[in-house]
Amino acid sequence: MQPAGVVAAVAALLAANGTSVLDCVCSHLKSGRISGSSFREVIVLSGYCDYEDWPLGFITCGSPEQPPPAWSAAQRLADRIWDSELPPPPAGGAEEGGGCAGALAQLRSLTDHESSELLQELDCRIADDCIHSRCVPRLNNMEWNMTTLQADDLRHHILSQSVHAVRRIARAVVGRVRCERWRHLQFKWRNEPVRRLPSCARLQAQAAVLRERLSSYWRDSVQLLSLGATHASQLLVPLAFKSMGNHASDQQLHGWIKDMERVKDMLRTKLTGCVQDLQLASKQAEHYEVEEDKDRPGNSIIRRPLLSERLLRYQPWSPSFDDDFSALCKERQPEASQMFSLADELYAFHRFYWYHAAERIDSSYGKIVDEEWQLEDRSHDTLSVDTxxxxxxxxxxxxxxxxxxxxxxxxxxxxxxxxxxxxxxxxxxxxxxxxxxxxxxxxxxxxxxxxxxxxxxxxxxxxxxxxxxxxxxxxxxxxxxxxxxxxxxxxxxxxxxxxxxxxxxxxxxxxxxxxxxxxHNCTYTTLGSLWVYSRTSILDQKLTEQTLNYKNxxxxxxxxxKDFKIDSLKPLEISFILINIIFRFSTAGVYMYLPQLRNLPGKILLSFQITCIVQILCSEVVYRMAGVPDLPTAVLIDSALTLLSCFWLNSFCYQMYACVRHLRLPDQLLPAEVSQLFRREVLCVLIPWSIVCVAAVALEKTSKYYLIYSRVVVLAGISVSVAFNLVCLGLLGYMYLRNRCSMRRLEIVDNKKFASKKECLFMSVKAIILSGTGIIIRIGFHQAQGIAQVVYYMHLVTMVQGPVLFVCFVCNGTTLPILKNRILLWWNPTNIPAGLELCSAAERNLARRNNEQSPFSESSL
Structure with missing residues (x-):
């Protein structure tokens, strides 16, 4: 038989029966029951049987730090699997006197060169065998319950199968990586003449072969690691039960099984993401570009797109189940720490293998250039989102x-x-x-x-x-x-x-x-009798003190x-809202009750008060207490009523300016003229208000993308309205100063003061209210997002506007006495206050003519 045929025959014998013969050979070699081991046996031992030490193939380069926790977790689980005392599933021909002895005899008959070829053949053959699901039993998703867990034979059998399936899959993953390394070396040797004579056509042919080999490698890795993820999640429940021991009551065991199934689902979700990444990586390998390295003629450069297996390194090394949830679940499940810890170990074990399946292949293909994502840092970007x-x-x-x-x-x-x-x-x-x-x-x-x-x-x-x-x-x-x-x-x-x-x-x-x-860390692997070191860049995601501080x-x-509304202040908020509503209703009632306040400015102020009352009832009572309408609609209504109140103030400020400008006081207008002017003012207010509101509603209801534009339209309307008020009040102040200066030039001196300190304070507060500056301040303050509690305090402060309006517009020196006298007349109609005695119309006209200015007209302005 030819040497190649001998190697193939021995490989087929060793890989027979689901690698059970190889398991037997390795157990004999490791136990020392075979004396005088030859170089061939050492080759097999170091190249195949020592795959379990692959997780230990990570050493630090000049760093005193301990390995990351994920590596330790992977090693702990590896020790539990590799050192498991569970007997392997029975397989025919694996007995010592059967296929195992024959395999050892065949192994000793090989030459040194044939032993090396055998190792290469085994790496590829075992991986292919496992990819076609012949190395692991057909697995059904076992639904664990009290009966199945407490059945020792069934649990022992399934656990044994899962453990050995995980071992064989891990061995197949290692073998597939080594197989690809052997094939790559052969590919380089076989193409050495081609490298000396570079050609575009030959380079394209080599690139096609290389892409196909990479795609094939990643497709095989996907299948292997998908099998590993399935068996790893299936291993969770029986392995955890084996560690816990059967000492719980039926009720406790029922709860434990339910919780373990939930942990199993969480682990499966994490592993599903890993497998999905590998599937996408295998598809992206078909689009790699290969070109000749101009700096090193004869060598090639692989240009990988952004979406390549290099992104796999960003997968976390640990799902952090144990760190995040053990303390939270301790009261519910005393075994929570052991549950999550085992899930972390299974994930880290699985993560280790597919991570190195990517990293070690990267170092095999020479120079690799990755596409960079040309996008600046986004650490300071902000977004407006739903609260x-x-x-x-x-x-x-x-x-x-x-x-x-x-x-x-x-x-x-x-x-x-x-x-x-x-x-x-x-x-x-x-x-x-x-x-x-x-x-x-x-x-x-x-x-x-x-x-x-x-x-x-x-x-x-x-x-x-x-x-x-x-x-x-x-x-x-x-x-x-x-x-x-x-x-x-x-x-x-x-x-x-x-x-x-x-x-x-x-x-x-x-x-x-x-x-x-x-x-940067140093890794090593074994290729036959050679130890190959490589310096690999990895992403360290261990929980250091700096990481914990970052998280905190x-x-x-x-x-x-947090707390856009503070629950502890809710009674205070409700009290403020009620006080605000009561005083606003009181102010509106006074304006409707007193005939002297039913002039044009009084009707405009009454409309302003009614608008504010409706706004409070809609936003603070109907929405906040009844929950209707929906929040976006409630915001539209609230903004529209805020804008309408500003327009009423526009009308009032303009009337103030017009009265002073034309020297015509409000109480000098006839009732019919007042009604006509008020209707005109209502029309002037409602037309622009309707235009702005329709534009805002149309933008917001048309598309969510136009939300910002609808808010800008409303805010612009409010800003223009307040600016108009400030202009009118500014013109009033300018006319007052100009008249005062003219009086001084005429040397007209009056001993009367303009107003007392109390009246100046009242007029200042009135000016702020009538100008709408308070609305702008409140809106501007609300733009300071991120300080919810302070904005909430500002919201509470705005609820005192009702009492302020009542004090400034009702409790003054002219309106309050009239209101008091009218109320006193209710109790004693015969008691006529001073100034209201019965007299002739001529006497009343003479008295009014003698007055320099009507006290009420002064108060109205």
Missing amino acids: DCVQLLVNALDHPTCPLEDLPLEAVKQRERCREQLWDDVVQRSPHIPVTSYLAYTQRANVNLCLLAWMAVNSYGICQDVPFSMIQSVHDARCYFDSPDDQSCLQSNATEAICSVSRAILLLKCHDFSSIKTS SLTNATLKY
């Missing part, structure tokens, strides 16, 4: 819950709605939406983009049930940033897009928020978005 979602994210951080507890269906739906709403907000890309009222403030919040991403995808966030595929995340984020008008390129659906994009943004484009550091700082940063 209900922000409140949900903050509450999840402030009051995290154990994931083993069943969430109410409404809570699950709320998370899904929140993910969709946040994605809509992110797509709108609005850095800041103007806020016109406190109600609008509770609708939108301006949040840092990186902080929002961290709040969404952290362990307590709303993305726990969404698999983490790094390649898909970068694809979606690139689609979001590079194609803002075409969201059809997204691979994620609308419910999961915020999770996908947030992960990519946080890991790649948030430098100020990143806790991931790049460090982010948690503290979210507290400023």
